[in-house]
Amino acid sequence: xxxxxxxxxxxxxxxxxxxxxxxxxxxxxxxxxxxxxxxxxxxxxxxxxxxxxxxxxxxxxxxxxxxxxxxxxxxxxxxxxxxxxxxxxxxxxxxxxxxxxxxxxxxxxxxxxxxxxxxxxxxxxxxxxxxxxxxxxxxxxxxxxxxxxxxxxxxxxxxxxxxxxxxxxxxxxxxxxxxxxxxxxxxxxxxxxxxxxxxxxxxxxxxxxxxxxxxxxxxxxxxxxxxxxxxxxxxxxxxxxxxxxxxxxxxxxxxxxxxxxxxxxxxxxxxxxxxxxxxxxxxxxxxxxxxxxxxxxxxxxxxxxxxxxxxxxxxxxxxxxxxxxxxxxxxxxxxxxxxxxxxxxxxxxxxxxxxxxxxxxxxxxxxxxxxxxxxxxxxxxxxxxxxxxxxxxxxxxxxxxxxxxxxx
DNA sequence: CGTCCACAGGAATGACGGGCGG
DNA sequence: CCGCCCGTCATTCCTGTGGACG
Numbered sequence: 065x066x067x068x069x070x071x072x073x074x075x076x077x078x079x080x081x082x083x084x085x086x087x088x089x090x091x092x093x094x095x096x097x098x099x100x101x102x103x104x105x106x107x108x109x110x111x112x113x114x115x116x117x118x119x120x121x122x123x124x125x126x127x128x129x130x131x132x133x134x135x136x137x138x139x140x141x142x143x144x145x146x147x148x149x150x151x152x153x154x155x156x157x158x159x160x161x162x163x164x165x166x167x168x169x170x171x172x173x174x175x176x177x178x179x180x181x182x183x184x185x186x187x188x189x190x191x192x193x194x195x196x197x198x199x200x201x202x203x204x205x206x207x208x209x210x211x212x213x214x215x216x217x218x219x220x221x222x223x224x225x226x227x228x229x230x231x232x233x234x235x236x237x238x239x240x241x242x243x244x245x246x247x248x249x250x251x252x253x254x255x256x257x258x259x260x261x262x263x264x265x266x267x268x269x270x271x272x273x274x275x276x277x278x279x280x281x282x283x284x285x286x287x288x289x290x291x292x293x294x295x296x297x298x299x300x301x302x303x304x305x306x307x308x309x310x311x312x313x314x315x316x317x318x319x320x321x322x323x324x325x326x327x328x329x330x331x332x333x334x335x336x337x338x339x340x341x342x343x344x345x346x347x348x349x350x351x352x353x354x355x356x357x358x359x360x361x362x363x364x365x366x367x368x369x370x371x372x373x374x375x376x377x378x379x380x381x382x383x384x385x386x387x388x389x390x391x392x393x394x395x396x397x398x399x400x401x402x403x404x405x406x407x408x409x410x411x412x413x414x415x416x417x418x419x420x421x422x423x424x425x426x427x428x429x430x431x432x433x434x435x436x437x438x439x440x441x442x443x444x445x446x447x448x449x450x451x452x453x454x455x456x457x458x459x460x461x462x463x464x465x466x467x468x469x470x471x472x
Numbered sequence: 473c474g475t476c477c478a479c480a481g482g483a484a485t486g487a488c489g490g491g492c493g494g
Numbered sequence: 495c496c497g498c499c500c501g502t503c504a505t506t507c508c509t510g511t512g513g514a515c516g
Binding site for chain 1: 478479480481490491492
């Protein structure tokens with residue numbers, strides 16, 4: 065049995081692992097100077113007792129949107145202006161109008177930190193506070209496309225400005241989906257898109273610089289070869305250009321070196337790391353999913369592996385697409401196996417949309433119809449990985465929420 | 473040409489749980 | 495403690511779409 069001391073005294077290539085976390089905000093964000101300046105420009109009126117324009121930021125995952133905004137936020141707060149406030153809301157967690165408003169209200173008025181208050185009550189309280197203190201409030205809505213009743217939320221927040229005699233409310237919306245723009249009604253669209261910014265994906269060369277910057281902080285001197293970093297950058301650029309992916313790859317490569325008691329991270333570790341990172345990313349998302357959604361994923365993965373009832377090879381171009389009907393059948397079968405009560409097929413249709421939002425599956429309209437309206441379903445990750453991950457979660461379950469009633 | 477199939481997604485409903493005021 | 499309000503989630507019911515089929 066090893067002791068903690070033994071484990072901690074093991075040699076390691078790391079200096080500060082936190083620097084490799086996607087949440088780490090470095091002093092300098094390379095290749096985002098212009099973007100940061102623009103964000104500062106947009107919200108600067110708040111520091112001057114004026115109402116800033118709303119801002120919408122679009123860019124693929126891992127292009128530094130959140131990091132840039134948070135960077136600006138730190139500077140904003142450093143100004144120490146009493147009447148200028150910023151509030152960051154991650155809409156993945158606060159995904160309804162109610163939850164968002166509650167989050168904002170409780171950030172500034174901790175005494176409201178409980179549920180049970182009605183939305184109008186919280187809203188009034190918030191307005192009163194802004195009005196009384198003449199606050200210029202800037203709300204950052206990260207992953208704004210996750211909000212289910214976004215139109216209502218935007219309406220409430222814009223309308224606030226009509227009701228306020230003093231102070232104002234502005235928003236910064238951040239999204240990695242362009243398509244969700246269409247689902248907004250035109251009034252909220254025009255208010256949210258007063259100013260618009262686009263973050264382009266990093267190029268391989270830019271990724272190299274970014275990764276090198278983090279590696280210097282995160283790893284011991286000379287612990288990573290230049291060639292390994294370049295490989296990570298190349299692989300990442302080739303995948304999606306998602307800087308987060310690159311960081312994770314680097315971190316995992318370091319862990320592999322430590323496991324093997326090597327003092328250097330080389331190309332070989334990067335290659336090995338690549339295999340496990342993909343599965344990790346999926347596992348992370350899947351583990352936060354409710355049980356029934358996991359079963360749906362398992363159903364899809366099974367069908368992809370075993371072949372589908374309707375599908376004839378190559379019939380609809382891609383030969384690995386599924387219909388929602390067969391997914392539901394398989395899901396019912398799995399429910400039986402795990403003795404859960406299946407939800408209805410109506411529920412499934414809504415949750416397929418949710419899973420698409422998370423990037424776990426892809427839905428595409430069959431268009432000029434296979435069967436009227438039907439969507440093709442594809443997995444965003446290799447089915448073997450998904451199956452492995454879900455089975456692991458299903459069998460050794462639930463440290464949280466285990467007391468929740470499942471059946472009926 | 474009408475009907476049916478297989479699906480999409482809107483609206484209404486009801487169970488549930490937290491928190492309030494009395 | 496009770497009844498009530500509120501938000502959330504799943505179910506039920508329903509209308510709409512468009513190719514296949516008789």
